Amino acid sequence: GAWCSHLKERRRLSARIHSRACCSLLTLSPSGWCLALRYCVEGSPTFMIRDELREVIEEAVRDAFASGALPAVAMPDVAIERPSSDAHGDYACSVALKMARAARMAPMAIADVIVAQAHVPASVEALDVAAPGFINFRLSTDWLRRQVDAILKEDAAWGSVEVGQGKRVQVEFVSANPTGPLHVGTGRGAALGDSLARVLEKAGYRVEREYYVNDAGSRMEAFNLSVQARYRQHFGHEAALPSDGYPGDYVSELAAAIADREGDRFLGDAGATPSPHPLPEGEGTPTPPLPLGEAGQGRGAAAGRVRAITPDPAEALGRLGVQLLLDQIREDLERLGVRFDRWFYEQSLFDEGKIDAALDLLRQGGRVVEREGAIWFTSASVGEDRDNVLVRSNGLPTYFASDVAYHRDKFIERGFDMVVDVWGADHQGHVPRMKAVVEALGVDPARLVVLLYQLVNLVRGGRPVPMGKRTGEFVTLREVLDEVGPDPIRFFLVGRSPDAMMDFDLDLAKAQSDVNPVYYVQYAHARTAGILRRAAGVDYLGGDISRLQEPAELAMIRKLLMLPEIVADAALALAPHPLPHFGQELATVFHTFYDQCRVISEDEELTRARLKLVAACQLTLRTTLDLIGVSAPESM
RNA sequence: GCGCCGAUAGCUCAGCGGAUAGAGCGCUACCCUGCGGAGGUAGAGGCCGAGGGUUCGAAUCCCUCUCGGCGUACCA
Numbered sequence: 001g002a003w004c005s006h007l008k009e010r011r012r013l014s015a016r017i018h019s020r021a022c023c024s025l026l027t028l029s030p031s032g033w034c035l036a037l038r039y040c041v042e043g044s045p046t047f048m049i050r051d052e053l054r055e056v057i058e059e060a061v062r063d064a065f066a067s068g069a070l071p072a073v074a075m076p077d078v079a080i081e082r083p084s085s086d087a088h089g090d091y092a093c094s095v096a097l098k099m100a101r102a103a104r105m106a107p108m109a110i111a112d113v114i115v116a117q118a119h120v121p122a123s124v125e126a127l128d129v130a131a132p133g134f135i136n137f138r139l140s141t142d143w144l145r146r147q148v149d150a151i152l153k154e155d156a157a158w159g160s161v162e163v164g165q166g167k168r169v170q171v172e173f174v175s176a177n178p179t180g181p182l183h184v185g186t187g188r189g190a191a192l193g194d195s196l197a198r199v200l201e202k203a204g205y206r207v208e209r210e211y212y213v214n215d216a217g218s219r220m221e222a223f224n225l226s227v228q229a230r231y232r233q234h235f236g237h238e239a240a241l242p243s244d245g246y247p248g249d250y251v252s253e254l255a256a257a258i259a260d261r262e263g264d265r266f267l268g269d270a271g272a273t274p275s276p277h278p279l280p281e282g283e284g285t286p287t288p289p290l291p292l293g294e295a296g297q298g299r300g301a302a303a304g305r306v307r308a309i310t311p312d313p314a315e316a317l318g319r320l321g322v323q324l325l326l327d328q329i330r331e332d333l334e335r336l337g338v339r340f341d342r343w344f345y346e347q348s349l350f351d352e353g354k355i356d357a358a359l360d361l362l363r364q365g366g367r368v369v370e371r372e373g374a375i376w377f378t379s380a381s382v383g384e385d386r387d388n389v390l391v392r393s394n395g396l397p398t399y400f401a402s403d404v405a406y407h408r409d410k411f412i413e414r415g416f417d418m419v420v421d422v423w424g425a426d427h428q429g430h431v432p433r434m435k436a437v438v439e440a441l442g443v444d445p446a447r448l449v450v451l452l453y454q455l456v457n458l459v460r461g462g463r464p465v466p467m468g469k470r471t472g473e474f475v476t477l478r479e480v481l482d483e484v485g486p487d488p489i490r491f492f493l494v495g496r497s498p499d500a501m502m503d504f505d506l507d508l509a510k511a512q513s514d515v516n517p518v519y520y521v522q523y524a525h526a527r528t529a530g531i532l533r534r535a536a537g538v539d540y541l542g543g544d545i546s547r548l549q550e551p552a553e554l555a556m557i558r559k560l561l562m563l564p565e566i567v568a569d570a571a572l573a574l575a576p577h578p579l580p581h582f583g584q585e586l587a588t589v590f591h592t593f594y595d596q597c598r599v600i601s602e603d604e605e606l607t608r609a610r611l612k613l614v615a616a617c618q619l620t621l622r623t624t625l626d627l628i629g630v631s632a633p634e635s636m
Numbered sequence: 637g638c639g640c641c642g643a644u645a646g647c648u649c650a651g652c653g654g655a656u657a658g659a660g661c662g663c664u665a666c667c668c669u670g671c672g673g674a675g676g677u678a679g680a681g682g683c684c685g686a687g688g689g690u691u692c693g694a695a696u697c698c699c700u701c702u703c704g705g706c707g708u709a710c711c712a
Contacts, residue, residue: 084651244711399712431640516661595675
C-alpha cells in the first residue's frame, strides 16, 4: 500500500509548495517508498510572489527567534495559501496558529510579533493580523498592475516554473494492447498522461512520452489466431475462432484489409495448425514501416530475421493486424492531441536479449529462485505477499519478466531520472512487485512513480454500455471522437481526479456539448482574439498600466498570476486535473471584466492599457488550454 | 477474507488541516441603443455516507462501519 500513500503524501506536500532547495526525490517510509519533494525557484527566471511571501514570513520568524521575541521552537511548515474569501486579502499564512502550542503563546500575539518583525516587500500593501491568528497579505495595486507587463514580457515562457531542474522524466501511458481499437477508458489514460507531460515540460522537466506496445505474449497468440481464423473465413475456409480469441467485428475487417493487400498467400496448407511453410524471401517477412519513422527501435530488422527462420502464418497475419491497429490507434490519439516520442515494442526486449539481461541482473543480486519448474522473483522476502513468476514452467517469460526488462532499459540503459507509468486501476496489483523489482535492479524505487486512474464506465442514456475486447462489444474512442469531438473529451477527462471512478455518458456529453464548460473557456479566448482583431494596428504595448484601476481589472490580474502556482502544484502532485477548473475561473473573470469594462473606447490611453490586459489574459487562457490539450480558437 | 479507490447541492464534480464548503448543468428573477449573449448580475438549493477519536480548528488526519468500483493468476 505504500505507493498509494506516497501519492497522498505528494498531494499533501504539493499543498505547501516552497522555495529553495533543489527538487529532489527523497525516499523512504518504513513500509516502502514514501516520496518527498522540495523544489527550487532560487535564481529562476520565473518569479512567484507566493514564494517571496513565504521567505518574508520565515525570515521574520527566524529573526523573532533570534531576538527572543518568540521562544525558539521548531519552525513549523510555513504555507502561503489563497484565502477562501478575498475579504481576507490575497494570501494568508497560518504559522502563528501552528506554533501556538509549542511556543505557549496566544496565536494572535505570535502573529503580531511576526508582522512587527517582517520586512515587508514593496509588492505588499498591507500585512494584517486577523482572528484567530491569521496573517493576511494584501498585494499593492501598483505592483499588480506592473505584472501585466511582466506577463507579456514572458510571452511563451509565461507560466513556466523551475520545479524540474532539467531532469529527464519519461511518461509512459496509454500502452493499450494492440489487439483492438482504443476505447474511452484508454482515452482517460491518454488525456491524463499527455496533460501531465505538458505540465512537467512547463515545470522545467525534459519529458519523453512513450507508448509500450505489448506485441508479445499469450494475448498476442490469441490475437494472431483470431486474425488467422477470420482471414481463412474470408477466403471461404472453415476456421474456428480460438476460445480465448477476439470475436469483435474489427478483427474480420482487419483480415479483409490484409487479404485485399496481401492476397491469399498466408493461407498455408493445413487448417487450424498451419505447418511451417517458408515464405518467399523478401515478401514473407512483414516489415511494415515503423511508427513515426523511428528506425532501429522496437521490432525492426532483427525481429524480421527471427521470423524468417520460423515462419508462422498466424504470427505473420497477427503482425500485420497489429500494424493496422497501431495506425488506427495513432490516428485516434493524434485527434486527441496526443503524440508519442517513441513506441517501444515488447518484442524488441526478446529480440535484443534484454529479457535475459534483466534476469541475469536479478540473479546476480540473488533475487531469483527456481521452484516447481518455474523461475521466480523472490519478492516475498521484501514484504510482498508472495513470490512472482518470471519464467513459466513451459519456458515462456511472463508479462512481469517483460516489464522487468523494460524498466531495466528505462532506468539503467536510458537513465531517466524519473519514470511515470500511467496505468488503469485494474493493474494495481502489479505496482508493488514492480516497485520491489526496480529496487532489486539497484534503482531507487522512488524514481518510479505509478499513476493509477480509475476506470471509466461508458453510459448511454443512463444505462451502462458493456465493454470488453474479449466480448467484442464496446464503443470505441473513435466513435466518441466523432460524436462529441476531441476538445470536450479532453477537457472532461483531464478535469477529473484520477482517483475517482467516472461515468462517461455519451448522450449527456453530446447533449451538453453546447453548454459544455470547455466552450465557455474557449469562448473567452475567442473573445480576446476578437477584441485584439478589432484593435489591429493599435500599438498597445506602450499603454499606461496605471490606468487599470477597476475592480474587475485588478481581479483579473490576480487571477492571471495564479498560473505558475497551478503549474508548480500540478507538477509536484503529478496531477493535471486542477487545470480545467482554473480555465473556468479565468474565463469567468474575463467575461466579468468584458461586461464591466469596455476595452476599445475613445479614451486611447485607457484603450491601450486595457488591450494589454486583454493580451495578457489571452496568453494565460491559451497557455492553460494548451496544458489541458484543448485548442484555443480565434473564433467560434 | 485481504488490499486499493470512491461517497460533498437535484445531476456531473472541485476543494484534502484553516476563516461564511465552491463550480458547471438544471431551477427562479433580472440585464440586449456600444468590443461576438456560447455572455453578465442576483437568488433558492448542503447534518460534506454513518459513528467515534486527534486538534485551538476536521469535508480534509486516525479508527470502526455501510454502500459502490477495482484488484487479489505459471493472464496481460
